Amino acid sequence: MALNRRQFTGLMAAGLAAPASIIRPAYAQPKPGDELVVGIWGGAQEKIVKKHIEPKLVEKYGCKVSYVLGGTGERRARAYAERGRPSFDVLYLNIYESRQAVADGVTQPASPAVPNYEYLYPLARKGGYGVAFNPCTIVYDKTAASAPITSWKDMWNPEWKGRIAWPNGLGAEGISALMMTAKAWGYGIDEFDKVVEKVKELKPFAGIQGSQAQLFDMLDQNVADLSVEFASFTRMYAESRNPNCAIAEPIEGQAVTMNVACITEGTRNQKLAEEWVNLHLSPETMLAYANEIYYSPTVNNVEIPPELQGKVITAGNVDSLVDFDWDYINAHRSEWQAKYDREIAG
Structure with missing residues (x-):
């Protein structure tokens, strides 16, 4: 059916007034066999995410997780070369690379679409999702x-x-x-x-x-x-x-220096990527980082055990970090x- 000018204008106005949840692009639900590609540092950090994040994601969705390991320089160069058609779904960058990547349209800004976003300190909502303070x-x-x-x-x-x-x-x-x-x-x-x-x-x-x-x-x-x-x-x-x-x-x-989990612009696995980041921001993963390599939590809902007091940044000290x-x-x-x-x- 063809639309006359008045009908078309009315539909456009309705679209502009629609809630963001209606006009936001719909992302396909994860299905068994989907593969999430994560670019992260090797060593201790690789071991922690493989132990505390990957099993939960795989159990829930039946997906696969693959890793691209190495320094941020290599990951950043590859992500920029693939801008808009990324092979990465989640990309870990440092504090200054992550903010530039959002400005350049390579990665997405942090969003409440990740439930644990609400617990992030304001400082950790810049350039993606801050996952570790490391002053x-x-x-x-x-x-x-x-x-x-x-x-x-x-x-x-x-x-x-x-x-x-x-x-x-x-x-x-x-x-x-x-x-x-x-x-x-x-x-x-x-x-x-x-x-x-x-x-x-x-x-x-x-x-x-x-x-x-x-x-x-x-x-x-x-x-x-x-x-x-x-x-x-x-x-x-x-x-x-x-x-x-x-x-x-x-x-x-x-x-302040900070490791940041960034979801790439154009990822084909948006829901899986958001779930991965959400698991990284969970108290369990935050405490694993704190216990194993003294990385400080970026969320305010983690109870720091006595043996870590004074060894990691706690809530009362976050505001003293200099950005x-x-x-x-x-x-x-x-x-x-x-x-x-x-x-x-x-």
């Missing part, structure tokens, strides 16, 4: 310190001259060190030249550390006594290898990297 802070050999470190400014105390292993590049540790330098000394994010000059006052460095393993070797071998690193990995190192390694809680705060303007940082990353290579690492 960056000053770590140091307490036997080499005249007093405990209580401020980011303490790195400029003369006793640390020549004993600092500065983080390599503009990864999470490097950006945390630079931006917390800006915060401590009162520089704006648009005053990067001043930040660089302030960091140069710390030179000569004992070295430039490019990984946790490299840093921990430097501490073991007495090559360096101080750096900026993830609190979780450092706590595991201190408990297993070096009880003299201390994790600072500066008055300016610890820099950055990642849009600005990402927009200036190339020029900042060139200046870092020339004046800090050089």
Whole structure:
């Protein structure tokens, strides 16, 4: 039946006034044999999701789960190359990559379509679904310190001259060190030249550390006594290898870094992907991460057991984590990297 202009206009108006739940695209229900593709880090994180998430998803839907393992750089490049026609359904990224991916239409913003979204801290609703807080802070050999470190400014105390292993590049540790330098000394994010000059006052460095393993070797071998690193990995190192390694809680705060589960734009398994993320945000999975690798929960409905108190970020401390303007940082990353290579690492 053909529609005249008045009928067509009426139908359009009705559509525009319809509730979002009516006009939202309908997604097919999962069926046995469907395959969910998850891009995630290997090692402990792979083991945890295979133990605590995959079995529940497979039992409920009869689906399959396959994994693409490796670093975020490889996953991010592949996801961008496949934008709109992704082979990934769920993609794990770090805090700054995840926010850029949403802005670029590669991944979806967080949504209440995932039931456990309601328990996420506001900070963990940016760039997808934050699944783990892993703050960056000053770590140091307490036997080499005249007093405990209580401020980011303490790195400029003369006793640390020549004993600092500065983080390599503009990864999470490097950006945390630079931006917390800006915060401590009162520089704006648009005053990067001043930040660089302030960091140069710390030179000569004992070295430039490019990984946790490299840093921990430097501490073991007495090559360096101080750096900026993830609190979780450092706590595991201190408990297993070096009880003299201390994790600072500066008055300016610890820099927030976060692992984020991102659902790709164009996924053919939207419901499965949402269910996967929902299971990751469950108290059971959150506690598994906290117990096994000291990753802090991003939801507010997890009861932290006494043995983890003081070892992970709890509700009362989330607001003390320092976030950055990642849009600005990402927009200036190339020029900042060139200046870092020339004046800090050089």
